[in-house]
Amino acid sequence: MSQVVFVLEDDVDISRLVQYQLERAGFSVKPYAAMGTIVVDAERTKPALFLLDVMVPGGDGMDLCRRLRQHPTLGSVPIIFLTARAAENDRVQGLELGADDYITKPFGTRELVARVRAVLRRFQPVEATANLTVVKVDELEIDGSAMELRVKGSLVPTTVTEFRLLDYLARHPARVFSRDQLLDAVWGDARFVTPRSVDVYVRRIREKIESDPEDPRYLKTLRGAGYRFEIPRVAEPVAS
Numbered sequence: 001m002s003q004v005v006f007v008l009e010d011d012v013d014i015s016r017l018v019q020y021q022l023e024r025a026g027f028s029v030k031p032y033a034a035m036g037t038i039v040v041d042a043e044r045t046k047p048a049l050f051l052l053d054v055m056v057p058g059g060d061g062m063d064l065c066r067r068l069r070q071h072p073t074l075g076s077v078p079i080i081f082l083t084a085r086a087a088e089n090d091r092v093q094g095l096e097l098g099a100d101d102y103i104t105k106p107f108g109t110r111e112l113v114a115r116v117r118a119v120l121r122r123f124q125p126v127e128a129t130a131n132l133t134v135v136k137v138d139e140l141e142i143d144g145s146a147m148e149l150r151v152k153g154s155l156v157p158t159t160v161t162e163f164r165l166l167d168y169l170a171r172h173p174a175r176v177f178s179r180d181q182l183l184d185a186v187w188g189d190a191r192f193v194t195p196r197s198v199d200v201y202v203r204r205i206r207e208k209i210e211s212d213p214e215d216p217r218y219l220k221t222l223r224g225a226g227y228r229f230e231i232p233r234v235a236e237p238v239a240s
Helices: 012-024 038-044 061-069 088-096 109-122 160-170 179-187 195-209
Strands: 004-008 028-032 049-052 079-083 101-104 134-137 140-143 148-151 154-156 219-222 226-229
Touching (some): 049 061, 061 079, 101 109, 140 160, 148 195, 160 195
Parallel strands (some): 004 028, 004 049
Antiparallel strands (some): 134 140, 140 148, 219 226
16 A cells, blocks of 8 residues: 655645656655645544645644644654745754754755655664664663653653654764764665754754753763763762
8 A cells, every 4th residue: 555645735736746756656645735624634544744835825834743743643744844945944943843854945856755755764664673672771761662762651752763863872872973973874865964953853852851951961962073872870879
């Protein structure tokens, strides 16, 4: 059965072009010209991916992304923005809201299909992680097989990209990774993702695992070098 992509795009020509190219690549496409019933329809038939324009009638794609990431059953579905808003601040905002990629118009149709496939690959089970043990560090529990994160015993929702980045760092504690090394390890051949994107994802992870994201205990920044996962030291008892 082909994977279903929900496409929110109000420009008829672009919508038809996107639909044609994705269907040609083997996907099923459900197009939307406005916000309308997209969430209700997704609740009935969960899509493999959302491809969202930002400026659409009846709403804002950014707001929709925020709603989807907070949705109990749709929160883990990958999201790609396809928009004419090309400023760096717009891209960062989209990633901070939980998007997995951000494509700007005009775009190449081959690149669009490649990036849709690249995002979906990150959401597929990876054989190498099938037998991974659960990483338990202080208040964190990272289950690579189930792709679940628990903090203080409570399940914390993450996107797949967030989880894979945290999981990779946690399985290599104390090792410093540059942004480019993390891009290679987590995003693979998705070279359109910039080093700045890594910073955005680290910030989002910190908000979910750190008591004080501004003074992190686990995900440390080494200025000019990159990031490392640190196992907090247990305080030595003070001699009386």
